[in-house]
Amino acid sequence: MAEQGNSIAQGARDTGTLRFRDDAVPDEPAVSLDAFLDQANSFSVRIEAGDDVRRLGPVLDRVRLVEIDFPKFRDGRGFSSARILREMGYQGEIKATGDVLVDLVWFMRRCGFDSFAPNVPLNPADVEASLNRYPHVYQEAADGAVPIWKLRHPDLANG
Numbered sequence: 001m002a003e004q005g006n007s008i009a010q011g012a013r014d015t016g017t018l019r020f021r022d023d024a025v026p027d028e029p030a031v032s033l034d035a036f037l038d039q040a041n042s043f044s045v046r047i048e049a050g051d052d053v054r055r056l057g058p059v060l061d062r063v064r065l066v067e068i069d070f071p072k073f074r075d076g077r078g079f080s081s082a083r084i085l086r087e088m089g090y091q092g093e094i095k096a097t098g099d100v101l102v103d104l105v106w107f108m109r110r111c112g113f114d115s116f117a118p119n120v121p122l123n124p125a126d127v128e129a130s131l132n133r134y135p136h137v138y139q140e141a142a143d144g145a146v147p148i149w150k151l152r153h154p155d156l157a158n159g
Contacts, residue, residue, distance in 0.1 A: 018105075018127055019115040021093055026065040036063075046097075053081045053088075060090055068113070070098035079111045086112035086142035102126050106133070112142035 019025070030044040033051045037059065044065040047053055056063060066085060068078040082094050093115055096108055100118035105127055108116070116122070136148040150157040 016121045017095075017115060017117045018122060018124065019093075020109070021114050023093075026093060028064070030065060030067045047078070047081055049075050049077050051081070053084050056085070056090075057088060060085075060088060063090065063092055065093045065095060066090070067095045067097050067117075070096060070100055073099045073101050073104065079108065082108070082112040083142050102130055106130050110137070110141040110143045110145070 026044050028044050030046040031042050032046055033055060036042045036045040043062060045063060046067045048069050049071055068081050070078050078096060085094060094113050095115040095117055096113045097117045098119055100116050102122050105116060109131065137145045139147055
């Protein structure tokens with residue numbers, strides 16, 4: 001992944017979108033999952049609540065951007081969609097759109113999201129504070145952070 005850790009890309013601050021990647025921003029509009037699968041010339045796909053991202057498996061190599069919509073902050077299916085995409089090997093941009101709250105951004109990053117286009121703009125300072133609040137994690141996730149137990153007991157990390 002072309003990422004910059006937990007620092008927001010400078011250009012993203014001015015657009016209302018928070019982006020943690022340093023590669024080119026995909027400029028084609030995202031289409032629905034069904035439309036994406038029906039069109040060989042689409043490169044950006046929008047995942048709605050209830051869509052099965054595993055359907056992208058056979059065409060994952062042409063996907064540049066996956067937008068995952070959060071219609072309500074209580075709907076956590078998008079977290080699973082991002083994690084499934086990363087486990088399938090997807091290295092491109094995963095953008096959370098919709099009802100994205102600042103206190104969920106850290107968890108979203110852990111699941112594999114690397115850009116955010118919330119309905120209500122987030123304060124970049126609040127985002128950075130929430131992303132840097134916890135220096136250690138307890139379990140492995142899509143972000144590749146090493147769990148604290150592996151740091152404390154490297155002899156146990158390999159089984």
